[in-house]
Amino acid sequence: MNNRIACIASNTFREAVRDRVLxxxxxxxxxxxxxxxxxxxxxxxxEKLVVINLGLTAVSLFGVVIAIFVGIGLVSKEIEKRTLxxxxxxxxxxxxxxxxxxxxLAGTLVVNAFCMAIGVFGALLYVAHKFQKPDGWVLVAxxxxxxxxxxxxxxxxxxxxxxxxLLSAVFAFSxxxxxxxxxxxxxxxxxxxxxxxxxxxxxxxxxxxFSALNVISSVAHGQPVSSQLIIFNSLYALLYSMMALCGAxxxxxxxxxx
Amino acid sequence: xxxxxxxxxxAGILLVACLAGSAAVLSRIDRLRTGATLEDVLFVSSPxxxxxxxxxxxxxxxxxxxxxxVQYFGGRHEARASHYRLLAPLLAITTTLDPHLDxxxxxxxxxxxxxxxxGAGMPDQATQLVEYGIRNNPDNWKLxxxxxxxxxxxxxxxxxxxxAFLRGSKTPNAHPFLKxxxxxxxxxxxxxxxxxxxxxxxxxxSQEKQIRGNAVAHLRALQIADDVTALQELVGQxxxxxxxxxxxxxxxxxxxxxxxxxxxxxxxxxxxxxxGLVEVQVPDDFPFIEKGAPAGYKPPAPKNxxxxxx
Numbered sequence: 230m231n232n233r234i235a236c237i238a239s240n241t242f243r244e245a246v247r248d249r250v251l252x253x254x255x256x257x258x259x260x261x262x263x264x265x266x267x268x269x270x271x272x273x274x275x276e277k278l279v280v281i282n283l284g285l286t287a288v289s290l291f292g293v294v295i296a297i298f299v300g301i302g303l304v305s306k307e308i309e310k311r312t313l314x315x316x317x318x319x320x321x322x323x324x325x326x327x328x329x330x331x332x333x334l335a336g337t338l339v340v341n342a343f344c345m346a347i348g349v350f351g352a353l354l355y356v357a358h359k360f361q362k363p364d365g366w367v368l369v370a371x372x373x374x375x376x377x378x379x380x381x382x383x384x385x386x387x388x389x390x391x392x393x394x395l396l397s398a399v400f401a402f403s404x405x406x407x408x409x410x411x412x413x414x415x416x417x418x419x420x421x422x423x424x425x426x427x428x429x430x431x432x433x434x435x436x437x438x439f440s441a442l443n444v445i446s447s448v449a450h451g452q453p454v455s456s457q458l459i460i461f462n463s464l465y466a467l468l469y470s471m472m473a474l475c476g477a478x479x480x481x482x483x484x485x486x487x
Numbered sequence: 488x489x490x491x492x493x494x495x496x497x498a499g500i501l502l503v504a505c506l507a508g509s510a511a512v513l514s515r516i517d518r519l520r521t522g523a524t525l526e527d528v529l530f531v532s533s534p535x536x537x538x539x540x541x542x543x544x545x546x547x548x549x550x551x552x553x554x555x556x557v558q559y560f561g562g563r564h565e566a567r568a569s570h571y572r573l574l575a576p577l578l579a580i581t582t583t584l585d586p587h588l589d590x591x592x593x594x595x596x597x598x599x600x601x602x603x604x605x606g607a608g609m610p611d612q613a614t615q616l617v618e619y620g621i622r623n624n625p626d627n628w629k630l631x632x633x634x635x636x637x638x639x640x641x642x643x644x645x646x647x648x649x650x651a652f653l654r655g656s657k658t659p660n661a662h663p664f665l666k667x668x669x670x671x672x673x674x675x676x677x678x679x680x681x682x683x684x685x686x687x688x689x690x691x692x693s694q695e696k697q698i699r700g701n702a703v704a705h706l707r708a709l710q711i712a713d714d715v716t717a718l719q720e721l722v723g724q725x726x727x728x729x730x731x732x733x734x735x736x737x738x739x740x741x742x743x744x745x746x747x748x749x750x751x752x753x754x755x756x757x758x759x760x761x762x763g764l765v766e767v768q769v770p771d772d773f774p775f776i777e778k779g780a781p782a783g784y785k786p787p788a789p790k791n792x793x794x795x796x797x
Contacts, residue, residue, distance in 0.1 A: 434510040472505035
């Protein structure tokens with residue numbers, strides 16, 4: 230990564246920390262410890278299941294909310310505060326600005342997810358008293374959640390590059406919901422006929438696929454995740470994020486900032 | 488080429504390449520995860536809970552669940568599955584979300600009632616579903632007809648079938664045939680003629696190509712059953728007359744037992760097996776065939792029903 234991108238990324242990360250984004254960790258800690266203690270007292274034999282399901286769901290949802298609400302302001306806020314002009318008047322290219330912002334936000338989310346993961350494993354140790362081999366699959370679920378963040382970050386940046394923060398939030402959140410049901414969308418497309426089938430299939434492949442990235446319920450039951458799925462999901466997240474970032478660069482490159 | 492243009496070109500090429508790449512990878516992921524969606528469908532199996540969670544958007548959610556039910560049935564039917572575990576709960580959720588979704592009762596009962604592989608083999612759940620539909624749509628004569636149909640065809644409970652037809656005949660705009668069916672039920676219960684009349688009414692009263700096609704396919708199977716019974720009797724007569732089995736239908740014509748070689752509903756001539764059994768030439772063309780197929784024949788999933796229903 231070149232020096233300019235690294236500078237923008239670290240500043241984005243610092244800005245997010247200064248904006249108290251990481252305060253969500255407190256809410257997460259309260260939620261998880263509360264659930265671990267409460268469920269242990271009122272239920273039978275599902276404490277571990279609840280900790281994994283609730284913990285990973287919270288990691289995912291908190292991260293998605295942060296990715297959307299921080300991501301949508303990354304470009305528009307810089308324009309609004311006029312700080313973008315200061316940055317671009319230096320030898321920084323527009324595409325470097327976009328890539329730097331992406332890495333900064335992705336870094337924030339990875340750090341956030343890492344802290345939450347420590348919390349999940351801490352709660353797991355509290356309820357189960359020891360780790361078992363299948364608990365390792367929780368790490369794969371966490372990895373998939375981070376891949377999900379990368380896609381959402383890139384989409385938020387894409388929308389942020391041409392739209393207002395409010396509309397960007399609506400677009401990004403809508404795509405997150407649609408992406409969660411993308412497998413259904415592809416099933417519906419497969420059932421359609423003629424021209425509708427082609428259009429529906431194209432749309433189904435264009436929207437992000439988050440359903441394959443969600444293995445929370447299966448890892449909660451200790452079920453393994455195939456290595457092929459790990460490879461293909463990684464590849465998919467990489468390609469999709471790159472595609473959205475290219476879109477953001479193309480738009481931002483041609484945007485009139487005067 | 489200036490720097491800005493180079494960036495635009497590179498980003499554009501990368502965008503297209505990544506889009507193509509992501510679609511290719513996604514199709515590989517889909518192949519790895521076949522069936523995952525529908526098995527995960529019932530995280531919440533309580534219809535009332537789903538209705539509360541719909542936050543008032545129950546109509547839209549009912550449409551989604553109905554589509555899921557169709558997909559689930561279609562997928563398993565295509566795979567000739569032996570069980571349809573999620574079908575009844577999916578239909579229950581659909582109709583709880585929208586109790587006036589008539590199509591869910593009419594099609595749903597047809598999915599639930601017949602024995603596998605043509606349906607889920609759950610006539611009791613099918614009657615429950617239709618009774619629920621009748622409670623919510625008491626003026627819809629088609630639901631009473633559907634109920635009578637299930638009692639007649641699948642549970643062979645002719646008394647209840649007659650009662651359902653009679654109740655239906657009293658609804659406004661009821662098909663006049665319901666009254667006739669209710670009256671004739673006691674006398675002709677179990678007749679092929681009665682079954683033929685029911686399928687004919689189904690064909691005439693529906694605009695859905697799938698339902699009409701299904702009715703035509705059943706009517707063709709009934710026609711074959713009648714033809715095979717009659718022709719088999721002639722084969723017996725030929726045997727008594729000559730002391731040997733006929734080798735082909737031409738022998739029956741030559742013996743003046745038939746005026747011409749008989750044709751099945753698809754227009755192909757019936758044939759004789761070496762054991763002297765009357766058979767159709769292509770049993771796969773008749774998905775609900777009960778007579779006239781070779782011994783041990785397993786029919787494939789019904790196809791092109793929409794074509795038949797045109």
